[in-house]
Amino acid sequence: xxxxxxxxxxxxxxxxxxxxxxxxxxxTVVVFALPQVLDLAQLLDLxxxxxxxxxxxxxxxxxxxxxxxxxxxxxFFGLGGYVYAVAAMNWGDTTLPFLLGILVPLAFAALLGVFxxxxxxxxxxxxxxxxxxxxxxxxxxRATSGDQYVIGDVRLNGxxxxxxxxxxxxxxxxxxxxxxxxxxxxxxxxIVLVYVGLRLLLTTSFGRVLVGIxxxxxxxxxxxxxxxxxxxxxxxxxxxxxxxxGTMFAIWGNFVAPEMFGLGQAAEVIIWVIVGGKSTLIxxxxxxxxxQYLTSWLGTQGVGQVTLVLGVVLVxxxxxxxxxxxxxxxxxxxxxxGGRRKQGEAE
Amino acid sequence: MTxxxxxxxxxxxxxxxxxxxxxxxxxxxxxxxxxxxxCLIGPNGAGKSTFFKLVTGQIQPSDGQIxxxxxxxxxxxxxxxxxxxxxxxxxxxxxxxxxSARENLWLAAQFAxxxxxxxxxxxxxxERLQLxxxxxxxxxxxxxxxxxxxxxxxVMAREPRLILLDEPSAxxxxxxxxxxxxxxxxxxxxxxxxxxxxxMQFIKRIADIVTVFHRGKVxxxxxxxxxxxxPEVRDVYLGRTEVA
Numbered sequence: 001x002x003x004x005x006x007x008x009x010x011x012x013x014x015x016x017x018x019x020x021x022x023x024x025x026x027x028t029v030v031v032f033a034l035p036q037v038l039d040l041a042q043l044l045d046l047x048x049x050x051x052x053x054x055x056x057x058x059x060x061x062x063x064x065x066x067x068x069x070x071x072x073x074x075x076f077f078g079l080g081g082y083v084y085a086v087a088a089m090n091w092g093d094t095t096l097p098f099l100l101g102i103l104v105p106l107a108f109a110a111l112l113g114v115f116x117x118x119x120x121x122x123x124x125x126x127x128x129x130x131x132x133x134x135x136x137x138x139x140x141x142r143a144t145s146g147d148q149y150v151i152g153d154v155r156l157n158g159x160x161x162x163x164x165x166x167x168x169x170x171x172x173x174x175x176x177x178x179x180x181x182x183x184x185x186x187x188x189x190x191i192v193l194v195y196v197g198l199r200l201l202l203t204t205s206f207g208r209v210l211v212g213i214x215x216x217x218x219x220x221x222x223x224x225x226x227x228x229x230x231x232x233x234x235x236x237x238x239x240x241x242x243x244x245x246g247t248m249f250a251i252w253g254n255f256v257a258p259e260m261f262g263l264g265q266a267a268e269v270i271i272w273v274i275v276g277g278k279s280t281l282i283x284x285x286x287x288x289x290x291x292q293y294l295t296s297w298l299g300t301q302g303v304g305q306v307t308l309v310l311g312v313v314l315v316x317x318x319x320x321x322x323x324x325x326x327x328x329x330x331x332x333x334x335x336x337x338g339g340r341r342k343q344g345e346a347e
Numbered sequence: 348m349t350x351x352x353x354x355x356x357x358x359x360x361x362x363x364x365x366x367x368x369x370x371x372x373x374x375x376x377x378x379x380x381x382x383x384x385x386c387l388i389g390p391n392g393a394g395k396s397t398f399f400k401l402v403t404g405q406i407q408p409s410d411g412q413i414x415x416x417x418x419x420x421x422x423x424x425x426x427x428x429x430x431x432x433x434x435x436x437x438x439x440x441x442x443x444x445x446x447s448a449r450e451n452l453w454l455a456a457q458f459a460x461x462x463x464x465x466x467x468x469x470x471x472x473x474e475r476l477q478l479x480x481x482x483x484x485x486x487x488x489x490x491x492x493x494x495x496x497x498x499x500x501x502v503m504a505r506e507p508r509l510i511l512l513d514e515p516s517a518x519x520x521x522x523x524x525x526x527x528x529x530x531x532x533x534x535x536x537x538x539x540x541x542x543x544x545x546x547m548q549f550i551k552r553i554a555d556i557v558t559v560f561h562r563g564k565v566x567x568x569x570x571x572x573x574x575x576x577x578p579e580v581r582d583v584y585l586g587r588t589e590v591a
Contacts, residue, residue: 222403223426
């Protein structure tokens with residue numbers, strides 16, 4: 001039981017046990033069975049939760065494991081969406097644009113990483129700079145409403161965004177495009193794969209060092225590891241995951257707009273991650289779901305100040321559940337079932 | 348590199364570190380021969396821990412040079428110095444609190460060995476340091492002495508050529524101190540060691556040559572008996588006289 005709880009509190013470099021795999025299997029079955037009972041509108045809502053949860057995962061991976069708070073995950077998110085939109089609309093085909101929607105943000109994050117990680121910028125300036133970068137991109141995209149801002153045949157359209165982003169085609173049969181339920185299955189598969197992939201990454205030599213950096217960066221350096229190399233790689237990887245999220249967002253909504261880079265979007269990701277719990281990877285997924293549903297529920301209740309309510313939720317969580325929802329519940333259940341034994345005894 | 352070629356496995360020349368006008372290390376010339384087990388003593392604030400931090404690249408010197416195994420490492424980052432073969436146990440336990448003792452050792456061993464070698468090395472350290480009783484527990488939950496053992500184990504797991512230990516017996520009971528002393532003597536058969544200590548019994552048990560630090564400078568350097576019977580050293584420790 002302890003291993004399951006450790007994954008819900010503060011995963012280490014240990015291999016997840018059979019219980020964790022069972023949890024993944026059950027969750028996968030449930031997620032893939034839901035289309036049998038949900039209608040298309042509900043599937044559409046749930047798809048975007050999975051898509052945005054990828055963005056939350058990209059932040060919590062970096063923040064929870066390497067200790068870097070990147071406000072600018074939305075820069076890679078927006079970039080992924082725009083790259084996919086522009087490339088797919090120009091080329092007609094969507095397979096290569098889909099890959100570019102991941103690779104271009106990854107490369108952009110790598111480039112920024114060279115300056116910021118190797119430039120020995122302190123953590124607080126790292127956060128500020130990433131925020132500034134996403135705001136610059138937001139501003140730049142808003143300023144592209146003129147006729148001269150065209151890439152190939154696609155007008156960037158400034159703050160109106162780009163409508164009519166093509167749906168994803170089946171790579172081996174481009175005449176078939178993905179419909180709402182297919183996008184749901186793809187989003188569900190991606191969130192499961194990325195979550196499992198990032199969790200298993202922690203069990204590799206690379207991942208164990210990331211966990212070590214989270215715990216004590218000085219000791220990692222004194223053991224001979226160049227922490228900057230690992231931070232750089234983690235930052236680039238998180239850029240790629242955020243890019244994937246942006247690409248899927250463009251596919252889900254058939255639309256991209258400068259708001260993808262905006263302050264509101266950047267702040268929302270932080271709320272998802274804090275509410276869910278940044279020390280786990282499952283927490284931000286849960287946080288995204290709760291906040292997204294809370295936001296739309298508040299909308300249906302006629303609450304005008306949704307942002308204000310979200311702010312209160314954030315304050316409550318920061319003050320009362322410092323670790324976030326999932327780690328707090330994980331600790332509670334572990335205490336109920338496991339006495340005083342802790343994660344290390346699971347091995 | 349300037350001047351004469353470096354002597355010994357570790358040498359510092361006119362090493363200085365100034366913190367806001369305070370000369371924490373003030374012109375230290377230090378030579379350590381390969382295979383030595385050297386003790387550094389001195390009152391609190393004498394500059395011993397700062398000296399260790401300089402040698403391991405945790406802080407950069409204000410002036411002077413540091414040579415390890417013939418290479419100048421004065422401006423090297425700590426991971427580069429570690430790769431050359433320097434391991435350190437800091438004064439306060441400097442471990443991965445959120446990981447188990449075994450994971451701590453594994454992180455240390457995997458850098459220096461392949462997978463099978465790292466596994467072997469971890470088991471060997473666990474057996475040698477008798478960590479078996481708490482190897483699966485989170486290090487943050489262990490007693491101070493046990494955390495010290497884990498940190499010493501991490502340093503050993505990398506098999507460095509030079510080990511720096513800052514107060515290895517602090518927080519340990521008498522029995523553990525004897526064990527630590529025996530362990531250091533055993534380690535010294537293959538590794539050069541420098542130990543910062545306050546416990547004179549412990550120092551007598553392990554040391555041959557002792558270097559006394561005072562106000563950032565080397566005050567004395569001689570055989571342990573000579574140093575400990577030196578009136579000036581005794582006065583510095585007891586704080587009775589000012590030493591220029």
